[in-house]
Amino acid sequence: MNNLVSGQSISAVAAMIGDAARANILFALMNGKALTATELGHHAGVSAPTASGHLAKLLDGQLITLERQGRHRYYRLASPAVAEALEGLSNLAASGPKRHRPTGPKDAAMRQARTCYDHMAGRLAVAITDALTARDLIVVEDRSGMITDEGRRFFADFGIDLDDGPKSARPLCRTCLDWSERRMHLGGRLGASLLARSLELHWVRPANSSRSLTITRDGERGFQEQFGITAETLVTQPKA
Numbered sequence: 001m002n003n004l005v006s007g008q009s010i011s012a013v014a015a016m017i018g019d020a021a022r023a024n025i026l027f028a029l030m031n032g033k034a035l036t037a038t039e040l041g042h043h044a045g046v047s048a049p050t051a052s053g054h055l056a057k058l059l060d061g062q063l064i065t066l067e068r069q070g071r072h073r074y075y076r077l078a079s080p081a082v083a084e085a086l087e088g089l090s091n092l093a094a095s096g097p098k099r100h101r102p103t104g105p106k107d108a109a110m111r112q113a114r115t116c117y118d119h120m121a122g123r124l125a126v127a128i129t130d131a132l133t134a135r136d137l138i139v140v141e142d143r144s145g146m147i148t149d150e151g152r153r154f155f156a157d158f159g160i161d162l163d164d165g166p167k168s169a170r171p172l173c174r175t176c177l178d179w180s181e182r183r184m185h186l187g188g189r190l191g192a193s194l195l196a197r198s199l200e201l202h203w204v205r206p207a208n209s210s211r212s213l214t215i216t217r218d219g220e221r222g223f224q225e226q227f228g229i230t231a232e233t234l235v236t237q238p239k240a
Contacts, residue, residue: 002171010017011060013061013063016057016058016061016063017063017085017086017089019054020044021044021045021046021050021051021054022044022054022057022058022096022222024027024043024044024045024057025040025043025044025054025055025064026058026064026077026082026086027043027065027086028040028043028044029075029076029077030077030083030086030087030115030116030117030211031115031116031155031210031211032076032077032115032117033076034067034074034075034076034166035074035075035076036072036073036074036075037051037052037055037073037075038051040075058075058144059075062078063075063078063082064076064078065072065078065080067112072088073197077117080117080118080170080187083116083117084117084176084187085118085177087116087131087177087179088177092177093179099226100237108195108217109207109210109212109214110122110180110210110211110212111123111180112124112212112213112214112215112234113125113204113212113213113214113215113234114210114211114213115117115195115206115211115213116176116185116187116211118191118192119141119176119185119187119188119191119192119194119195119202120186120191120194120195120198120213121176121178121179121180121185122178122180122181122185122213123180123181123233123234124213124215124223124229124234125185125186125191125202126178126181126183126184126185126238127223127227127229127233127234128185128186128194128223128227128229129175129184129185129186131227131228131229132151135150135154136148136150137150137151137155138151138173138186138190140175140184142236143174143175143176144171144173144174144175145171145172145173145174145175145186145188145190146173147162147172147173147190151214154189155193158197158226159197159200159201160193160194160197162189162190162193170188170189171188171189172188172189172190172192173186173188173189173191174186174187174188174191175187176191198219198222201218201219201222202216202217202218202219203215203216203218203222204216204219215234
């Protein structure tokens with residue numbers, strides 16, 4: 001039975017995310033990795049005991065989950081729905097009043113390519129979505145997407161079996177509004193599969209300490225051959 005949604009329940013979740021330290025913890029987990037309390041405390045800029053208190057609240061609010069491996073404890077986002085909510089908040093924050101913060105190299109890298117939990121975001125992800133739509137491999141309407149028969153053949157040739165694995169209630173093809181590009185990129189199981197395959201082919205690799213993805217030389221060739229995406233398409237233009 002689904003929980004009834006009320007103003008009170010929404011405000012409770014909002015208050016959970018509204019604390020700056022907890023928000024930093026949640027956004028640190030947007031790369032899809034499981035991190036320790038020490039690592040998350042570093043991201044949040046708080047001490048270990050304070051981080052533990054925040055993690056306990058996030059666990060209680062079912063925004064994160066705990067995984068144990070021997071003596072070690074790791075935390076990750078509870079579900080793709082949490083990641084989608086955080087990405088939505090990123091859109092609101094990015095479209096709000098300017099914070100007078102200079103754009104640095106890290107921001108440029110994030111705009112070009114980054115992880116959005118388990119799928120790609122940024123200029124690269126938007127370009128892939130555009131290419132698939134232009135070739136009628138997917139059809140997108142509002143937030144929903146459908147893979148055409150030709151698209152299924154394309155993805156099979158690309159090494160993605162859309163019928164493989166256990167059945168999931170998660171949508172196969174849907175879109176997310178990209179906070180940096182203000183356009184749609186692919187999420188759902190298809191978006192996750194595209195990221196997994198790109199990592200497997202070594203077309204992208206994660207940055208050491210952020211959500212940004214580095215496009216490799218193989219990736220430059222591969223994305224152009226498979227999707228028609230040139231290096232010029234991925235150059236981050238300066239903001240006005």
